[in-house]
Amino acid sequence: MDRCFPPRVNADTRVLLLGSLPGKASLAAGRYYAHPRNQFWRLLGDLLELPLISLPYEARIDQLLAAGIGLWDVVGAAVRKGSLDADLRQVQYNDLTSLLDQLPALVAVGFNGQTAARAMPVLAASGLALLALPSSSPAYTLSYDKKLAQWCEIRRYL
Numbered sequence: 001m002d003r004c005f006p007p008r009v010n011a012d013t014r015v016l017l018l019g020s021l022p023g024k025a026s027l028a029a030g031r032y033y034a035h036p037r038n039q040f041w042r043l044l045g046d047l048l049e050l051p052l053i054s055l056p057y058e059a060r061i062d063q064l065l066a067a068g069i070g071l072w073d074v075v076g077a078a079v080r081k082g083s084l085d086a087d088l089r090q091v092q093y094n095d096l097t098s099l100l101d102q103l104p105a106l107v108a109v110g111f112n113g114q115t116a117a118r119a120m121p122v123l124a125a126s127g128l129a130l131l132a133l134p135s136s137s138p139a140y141t142l143s144y145d146k147k148l149a150q151w152c153e154i155r156r157y158l
Contacts, residue, residue, distance in 0.1 A: 001077050001078065001079055001090070002021060002022070002027055002077065002078055002079070002080055003076065003077045004021055004022060004072070004073035004075060004076050004077065004094065005022060005030075005031075005032060005072075005073070007070060007071065007072035007099055008032070008061050008064070008065065008070055008071045008072070009065075009070030009071070009072070009099070009102075009103060010065050010070070011103070011104060011105065012065070012068055012105050013065070013068060013069065013070035013103050013105060013106055014068035014069070014105050014106060014107050014108065014157055014158055015068060015069050015070070015106075015107070015108045015109070015110060015154055015157050015158060016069075016070045016071075016072065016099075016100070016103065016106060016108075016109045016110070017069060017070065017071050017072075017109075017110045017111075017112055017133075017154075018071075018072055018073060018074050018096070018109060018110070018111050018112065018116045018119065019032070019033075019071070019072075019073045019074070019112045019113070019116055020073060020074055020075050020088070020112070020113060020115035020116045021073050021074075021075035021077075021078055021080070021088065022034075022073065023035055023038075023137075031057045032061075032071055033136065035137075035138070037138035038136050038137055038138060039136045039137075039138070039144060039147065040112070040136035041053050041060060042144075043136055043144075043147060043148055043151045044064065044069070044151075046148055047148070047151055047152055047154060047155065048063070048064075048067050048069075050063055050067075052064075067158060068105070068157075068158045069154070069158070070103070072094065072096075072099065073094060073116075074093060074094060074096070074111075074115070074116045074118070074119040075088065075091055075092070075093060075094065075115075076092045076093060076094040077090075077091075077092040078090055078091045078092065088115070093119070096119060096122060096123060097122070097123070097126070100123070100126060100128070106128060107128060107129060107157045108128055108129035108130070108131060108154070108156075108157035109123055109126075109128050109129070109130055109131070110131040110133050110151075110154055111130070111131065111132050111133060112133055112135060112136055113133070113134070113135030113136070113137060113140065114132075114135065117132040117133075120132065129156075129157060131153055131154065133147075133150055133151055133153075133154075134146070134147045134150055134151075
């Protein structure tokens with residue numbers, strides 16, 4: 001069974017970005033968005049105007065946290081062959097509302113892709129802005145520029 005990483009947040013987190021569940025490359029590396037073709041770090045680097053891709057992993061996380069962005073996943077654990085969200089089985093969901101209660105500065109939650117966005121109704125009563133973002137996965141073939149335009153909506157909440 002694949003398990004997600006612990007949340008990467010702090011008391012200053014204003015925007016929480018939720019993925020579905022880390023893929024095989026990320027799980028093997030022990031880091032969020034480790035697959036070299038995943039556009040997450042490029043998108044966030046362009047959004048924040050920071051050279052995130054050139055930084056070591058922990059420095060990337062530090063930069064996100066300093067900018068008010070936290071990371072976690074909708075799925076806490078699941079069985080999956082490969083890395084596609086469509087292959088998730090025996091899904092165990094994370095307790096998102098408990099985490100949100102621990103983030104006093106939180107104003108928005110962004111969902112990285114359709115699988116993560118299925119959790120939006122769970123948070124509908126939270127009063128937070130909920131952003132369904134196009135997946136940063138290379139499997140989602142929307143052009144980078146179109147993805148970035150939608151991801152830049154995050155700036156309004158930082």
